[in-house]
Every structure is written in C-alpha cells, then in structure tokens.
Amino acid sequence: MAEIGIMGGTFDPIHNGHLLLGKQAYTEYALDQIWFMPSGTPPHKKDHIVTGITDRFEMVRLAIEPYPYFICSDFEIKRPGNTYTAHTLKLLHKEYPEHRFYFIIGADSLYQIEKWYHPAEVLTMTTLLVAYREYEKAPCPLKEQIHYLTQQYKADIRLLHCREMDISSEALRNMGAKGKQLFRYVPECVELYIKAHGLYQKA
DSSP states (O other): EEEEEEEOOOTTTHHHHHHHHHHHHHHHHOOOOEEEOOOOOOOOOOOOOOHHHHHHHHHHHHHTTTOEEEEEOTTTTTTHHHHHHHHHHHHHHHHOOEEEEEEEEEEHHHHGGSSSSHHHHHHSSEEEEOOOOOOOOOOHHHHHHHHHHEEEEEEEEEEOOOOOOOOHHHHHHHHHTTTOOOTTTHHHHHHHHHHHTTTTOOO
C-alpha cells in the first residue's frame, strides 16, 4: 500500500505555492508520492476562459520534473464532462484499492467545501490535508471549522504547517496579460513555456 497525496486544480498556471504545499504534505505526513492532477472541465471555473488542458498539463509536467516523488497524472483529463472531486475519489478508490489517498487543499477551500458536489462523500472518502492559514473574513477560526466538519461528517482533517504564498493563479494570469514578469512566482521552465506559447497575453 502507498500513501498518496492528491493535488487537484486547474493549475492555470501552476506556481511555486502549489509546489511548496506538495512538498510540505510529502514531508510532514511521510507520504510516498504526490499526484498533481490537472482538472479537465472544472465546473466552478465557468466565469472565465480556462487555458487548454494540453498547455496546463505540460506546465505541471515541467514544474514537477525536478521532484522524483511528484507525479503528473492525467486521471481527471481522460474523463469526459465536468470533473468533480467526489467522482474522482470514487474512481481512484476503485482503480487503486491498495492505496490510501490524502486530498490536499488550502484553508479557503475548507470553508467552502459544503458547497462542493456531494461534500459528504468527499469528507468521508479521503483524509484532508489543509494548509493552515487564518482569514480575517472567515466565518470562524480554522480549528473551529475543522471541529465542526469532523463532528458533522466524521471527517479526518489534518493541518499542514506550511507558509502559503500570497499569490493566486488568477493574479498571475492578470500579470501575464499586462506583460509583467512572473519569475518570482513560477518555476523558470513554466515562465519560459508561458512566453513561448503566448499564454495570458490577452486581458
């Protein structure tokens, strides 16, 4: 049996914060591998155009290449239609019954998780590893939210003690559209790929 961390998302683009979170999960919980799993058709991203999966997948592949314990997985992009976390976890358990999966998320997602598709299934099918961070506008302290979800769903939720980068993929896309340099926030190979393929050049 292997202990596998799952990093899901659009990765549009992948940035150093994603890599930092994956490395912390791998180290803090002694995982065997971290699978970076770009989403195919994310249902919650319909408010803007998402970069094609070929480009997003290649940026992830390039970014994680230096880390032998990181895997770029096409598990979600092979599926047609919207990709929901609940469906992904079900299929992972079916295809890899010998593995134990840990789903890695930011603290902001933990406050929104009851709005996800079939949240009870997500909270009972996997161990959640949550990047520790308090938000001024959060409805309650993070530890209170963890206690509530644990009691409500019998969830297994654990903290990741990781410095989070104060940057988002959306901010990076906006910076790219304005012609700003991204080297402080993404691996060099990703910035070169973005430039070579003209990504994020239109606002």
